[in-house]
Amino acid sequence: MAEFGPLTIHDNPDGWGPPMDLAPAKFQDMPYAPFSKSDRLGRAADWTSFGNRHHRDPTPEDPTSEFTIVDNKVIPRTGGYGRGRSSFRGSYRGRSGRYGDRGGDRDMNRRSNRGGRGSSRGGRSNYRSRWEDRRNIQRESSVEVGTEWVQLEELTSNALSKLSYKPVTSGETITTCGVLPYVDRTLDKITAKNPRPLRKSTTEYPRVTTTDDPVIRKIAASGEGSVFATGAILALIMAVPRSVQSWDVIVQRIGGKLFLDKRDGSMVDYVTVNETSHDAPKDEKNLTGDEVINSFQSLSKEATKINENFTQAVVSKTDVFKYPEGNPFADEVEGTPVNIAYRYRKWSLTDDITIVARCELDGAFKASAAEDEPLPISIRALNEFFDPNARQPTDWRGKLDTQRGAVLATEVKNNASKLARWTAEALLADTDRIQFGFVSRTRAAKADSHTILGAQMYRPKEFASQIALNTSNMWGILKEVIDSCYKNLEDGQKGVLLKDPNKSILRLYHVPDDAFEEDEEEDDEDEEGDDAQQGTLFM
Numbered sequence: 001m002a003e004f005g006p007l008t009i010h011d012n013p014d015g016w017g018p019p020m021d022l023a024p025a026k027f028q029d030m031p032y033a034p035f036s037k038s039d040r041l042g043r044a045a046d047w048t049s050f051g052n053r054h055h056r057d058p059t060p061e062d063p064t065s066e067f068t069i070v071d072n073k074v075i076p077r078t079g080g081y082g083r084g085r086s087s088f089r090g091s092y093r094g095r096s097g098r099y100g101d102r103g104g105d106r107d108m109n110r111r112s113n114r115g116g117r118g119s120s121r122g123g124r125s126n127y128r129s130r131w132e133d134r135r136n137i138q139r140e141s142s143v144e145v146g147t148e149w150v151q152l153e154e155l156t157s158n159a160l161s162k163l164s165y166k167p168v169t170s171g172e173t174i175t176t177c178g179v180l181p182y183v184d185r186t187l188d189k190i191t192a193k194n195p196r197p198l199r200k201s202t203t204e205y206p207r208v209t210t211t212d213d214p215v216i217r218k219i220a221a222s223g224e225g226s227v228f229a230t231g232a233i234l235a236l237i238m239a240v241p242r243s244v245q246s247w248d249v250i251v252q253r254i255g256g257k258l259f260l261d262k263r264d265g266s267m268v269d270y271v272t273v274n275e276t277s278h279d280a281p282k283d284e285k286n287l288t289g290d291e292v293i294n295s296f297q298s299l300s301k302e303a304t305k306i307n308e309n310f311t312q313a314v315v316s317k318t319d320v321f322k323y324p325e326g327n328p329f330a331d332e333v334e335g336t337p338v339n340i341a342y343r344y345r346k347w348s349l350t351d352d353i354t355i356v357a358r359c360e361l362d363g364a365f366k367a368s369a370a371e372d373e374p375l376p377i378s379i380r381a382l383n384e385f386f387d388p389n390a391r392q393p394t395d396w397r398g399k400l401d402t403q404r405g406a407v408l409a410t411e412v413k414n415n416a417s418k419l420a421r422w423t424a425e426a427l428l429a430d431t432d433r434i435q436f437g438f439v440s441r442t443r444a445a446k447a448d449s450h451t452i453l454g455a456q457m458y459r460p461k462e463f464a465s466q467i468a469l470n471t472s473n474m475w476g477i478l479k480e481v482i483d484s485c486y487k488n489l490e491d492g493q494k495g496v497l498l499k500d501p502n503k504s505i506l507r508l509y510h511v512p513d514d515a516f517e518e519d520e521e522e523d524d525e526d527e528e529g530d531d532a533q534q535g536t537l538f539m
Contacts, residue, residue, distance in 0.1 A: 139501035140283065142246040142267055149509040152488035152495065155480065157241040157504035163476030169348040171430055174219060174356070177325035178341035180374060181315035183363045183435075187455050192400040198439055198450040201312040203338040206329035207269050209261045211252070213358055215328050215344055220257060225346055225356035227482055229260035232268050234357055235424035237481055237497070238474035242417040244275045245296070246501035250516065251508075253489045258482065263516055271307055273299040277414035279387065293447050294387060302447045303383050310381035310437045312338065313452070315363045321374045341376065343429055349479055359429035375432040378460075380422045382411050382436055386444035396440050400453050407438070408456070412467050420469050426460040427471065434460050484508055 012019040190196050209230070210216055216228050233249055237260075247267035252259045262268040273296075274280055284295035292298060320339055330337045341361040348354050364374035384396050400407055412419055426434040435457050442449040464471065481497065488508060489495050496509045 137280070137282075137502075139244075139246060141498065141501045143248045143263070143496070143498065145498070145509070146511065146515065149496070149511050151507055152510055153484050153508045155484065155506045155508075157243075157506070160477045160480060160506070161241040161473065163480055164470075164472040165476035165479045166472055167347045167349050167475055168351065171345045171347050171428070173430070174224070174344045174346055175215070175325065176341060176343045176361075177215065177323050178327045178361075179339045180321045180323070180341040180361055180364045180376060181317070181339045182319045182321070182374065183365055183377065183379075184314050184316055187314045187452075190452050190454055192397045192453045195451045195453050196313075197442070198306070198309055198452050199313050201309045201338070202336060203312060204333035204335045205308055205338050205340075206332040207264070208329050208332055209264075210358070211259050211261055213328070215342070216356065216358060219344065219356055225354045226256070227258045227260070227349075227353060227355045229355070229357050230262075230268075231357050231359035231425045231428045232421075233260045233262060234355070234428060234478060235421045236268060238424045238477055239417055239420035239469075240477060240499060240506050241504070242276065242420050243499055243504075244280065244417060245272055245499075247499045249497040251485050251489065251495040251497060253485070253491055253493055253495075256491060258485055269304070270300045271303040272296075272415070272418050273303050273383065273385070274414045275418060276416040279389065290445065293445070294385060298447065299385060302385070303381075306383050306439050306450055307381045308338075309450075310439060310452070311362050311379045314379060314435070314437065314455070315339070321364060343376070345428065345430065349475070349482070353479075353482060355478075355482075357428060359425065361429060361431065363435075365432070376429070377433040377435055377457075378422065378426040378429065378431045379435050380437070381439045382415070383450070384438070384440040385447075386441065396438055396453055400438055404454070404456065408436075416467070419467055423460055423464050423467065423469055424474060427464065427474075431460060433457050434463060481506070 010018055010022050210228050210233070213230075219225055220228055236243075236247060237249065245267065248263065249268070250261040250263065252261065281294055281296040281299050284292050284297045287295050317339070321341075323341060327337055327340070328342070343359045343361055344356065345359055346354055346356045360378075361376040362379040364376045367374055384394070394407060394410055396407060423434065435455055437455045438453045439450050440453055441447065442451050458466075461471075485495060485497075485508065489510065492513075494511050494513055494515060496511050496515075498507050498509060499505075500507065
């Protein structure tokens with residue numbers, strides 16, 4: 001029968017655990033390093049040395065590294081689109097912990113682990129190569145800084161993003177002129193499974209800068225207002241913390257007033273594509289052959305033309321509301337002017353500074369009462385293009401009807417600057433709604449034919465909240481820029497606000513009085529040739 005002897009209890013009067021003299025003799029003088037989960041560590045993780053272990057501990061080359069396993073699974077083809085993809089590349093997290101959602105990039109891990117250890121190393125090397133490519137991109141400035149230019153001030157995006165200000169008074173409409181077309185209600189029936197071809201518009205958009213606007217000249221002569229601009233220029237400045245590409249705005253101080261102008265053909269008139277994406281389009285100088293179609297310049301021209309065509313495709317040509325004052329720029333175009341209305345508004349930024357801006361109204365809904373004015377809206381188009389180097393396709397034709405929220409979330413990430421500008425323009429114009437259209441290429445490798453896959457309507461204030469666009473910060477940025485112009489520019493001087501192409505910095509330069517005048521003369525001489533070339537591109 002088993003017996004249980006008396007138990008010996010080793011009491012430790014100095015604390016928890018066994019006493020120090022209880023360990024066997026062979027462990028008495030052996031050094032050790034105590035460790036506990038509650039210990040404070042110097043750093044949680046060392047991200048700076050990620051990947052260096054493979055240089056320290058090299059592994060023999062796999063003799064089968066040249067062999068590639070090909071996935072022979074048949075990919076179903078979607079009608080009329082082929083292998084359509086977008087530029088969304090997924091999320092980085094996992095070990096790096098810096099981009100996207102938790103859990104890492106499952107697709108990257110799955111591909112990198114296919115061929116054993118050698119394949120895993122290759123996947124990690126590709127990760128570092130992609131990151132290095134992004135860091136080494138050198139963008140060109142929107143305008144060449146002249147030798148006679150003098151830098152007056154430098155504003156960083158980090159500092160601008162922390163500003164907050166509220167105007168003394170809310171916006172007030174001075175006058176509205178032009179022709180406002182009503183929205184075509186059949187647009188609601190368009191889906192990815194029931195698309196509609198995007199018609200090419202035969203009308204022309206006038207691109208008139210601030211100082212050439214006869215209405216603004218009249219308002220300035222009356223003594224009303226001290227800062228004059230267009231809604232597009234103000235929105236560009238307000239959204240500068242989200243800008244990646246370079247842009248410039250001309251500043252002129254005349255008679256104590258500031259006029260914010262644009263150059264002909266500047267980025268103010270163009271729509272960017274995937275500007276804030278991890279896979280931002282490359283400069284056309286770095287591409288060859290068929291790749292040029294997806295360059296930054298080509299995509300910007302394509303998106304700008306898509307927006308012009310979409311704006312006219314979703315409104316009626318005959319059912320319009322005419323304001324007593326007609327289109328002030330009807331004589332600025334040679335062909336048929338586009339049906340559009342302009343709303344001139346003002347804001348009292350301070351007791352001494354009043355901003356006047358020309359804002360655009362693209363369409364309208366009929367008011368409930370016949371005698372009331374229509375409810376104006378802003379109309380914009382997001383476009384999908386085929387990127388053969390994209391890591392994760394979005395495929396709007398397959399996902400837009402069932403996962404529209406996910407598609408829009410991807411666009412907000414890849415086009416944060418563009419969407420912020422559009423939302424700011426809608427807020428400045430005080431439109432009732434902002435309508436986003438989803439447009440895709442009819443053929444993936446062709447930029448001359450497009451299809452409408454759907455549309456979505458939002459209230460500007462609600463959408464601004466969804467994309468974290470703070471209106472107080474917008475006005476704070478604008479006030480800081482205006483104060484800088486008044487502080488550094490004397491009466492009669494000309495300056496340039498230039499967004500740095502490779503840094504999140506906005507600089508103010510003093511430039512000669514005749515700066516850009518030669519460029520404007522050359523643009524006038526080459527205007528006919530440029531129009532013919534663009535017409536060929538988008539035919």
